Amino acid sequence: MAACADSEERARWALLTIDTDHFKRFNDRYGHPAGDRALKQVATVLSERAEAVGGSAFRVGGEEFTILAACKPGEAALLAEAIRAGVAALAIPHADNPRGILTLSVGFAHGALTPGRSLQDWMESADAALYAAKRQGRDRVCHAGGPEPAWPARLVTAV
Template identity: 35%
Template sequence: MTDDTLDEVDFEYATAVAEKAMQSMAQQRVPPTPNNFHVWFKYSLGTSPDLRRAIDILIGNKRKFDATTNRGLFATYVGSRGADDAAAYGASQQLHSVMTTAKQFLTTAIADNHSQIRAINDVADRSEAGVDPKLLVESLMNELTKAATRATKLEMSFVEKTRELDAIRDSLSKSEERARTDTLTGLPNRRALDEFFRDAQIAAMESGEPLSAFLIDIDHFKKVNDNFGHGVGDQVLRLMAKALQERVREGDLPARYGGEELIAVLPGAGLATCRAIAERIRRAISKCHITRRSTGENLPGITVSIGVGLFQPGESMMDLIERCDRALYLAKETGRNRVVTENELASERAAG
């Protein structure tokens, strides 16, 4: 059963699932809000293995289902998947059309085979009746020729449909790649980031290993666009993306988050490791020299500010990014061209 069938389940079954969801929420002291109920109904229904694993891990670790955790579960596992569903539906329709045609070919082949068997049996019966052997041979050759002709046509049709299937597969592969890639920087986009984080989140909660992220913002990027044009701004973004992609570890995900902001998610990395990698990237970018392609003019140096955060079990990606963003803002406030971690946010509040 999938989410699409929720509206189609019978009343008794839906009621039983709802009661089970409410009991589980009461046991874990989860407030019965609409969003929370949606999460736990889906959990009780069993339609999302990832959601079940995440909640079971949280329960096993005796984690409290506070407002942050509940909001994270809803944002991560119940958010709209409309675009993905539409793409999957379109591919399904294409494949259904090809498979229907292939089924028709097979039906025709089976029917032809039966006709051929009947014709051969008829020749055998006529041979027993003493019909001229020459006529029998001619009849048999005629049937075999017809069968060979039909088989050749069917083979050609199957070859054509195989090509169509290959084309659909290639098209889907390219569409999937485009759908997951930012066209300007070539980095994974927000959709790919969401999917990667969802898997990394579950893995971190299962293993107990850390999961961290950092958010990068180009300092004074608006001045670059205003003074040199958006073409130069795009060139700077591509350079930042290249510097990021070349310096994260294998298994990390660098991505474009939006505007001039880039992000990296680092499975297995604690705050210190994540900060060290972010600092390496900051230094590399500060040493870059950018030349305006149209004139050969050397641009002023480019710097970035970076905010680093550590994932807390059960929270959503947005909660983690929000802390990275606050750390990034602190980096901007305290001089730019620096890396700030979420730990420094607490120090700043204490000092204030």
């Protein structure tokens, strides 16, 4: 995957909020040691994808993650989808997930950090997109705002 930003676009950022779908059920069925192993695999995918575009991945809660990367809007959508698809490709069995494997829901907000937009507003936008992805069936990506160019399959816009 190509770097997300060139020197002219460094002021544009994508904030991705990521939740491992039905993870409490995963822990309940397979146990916490298996859950820890699964989260390490998820974290590896997130870190590799984030680092490939010059971004950073962070674990922010039990099964919740965030990625911050400098990139253009279309690149942010592709990054989010690459992360979702990368974890699905691991094919970690999850009998309590409708897909039968461990999946992710991803919400993201994109834009420039400006004096008129607080970091908290930006985080809330990405989080609202994450919850839209969950409401719309999980295992998908939602963007906080209008449609992005060249949306890959499985990407939807939060309303």
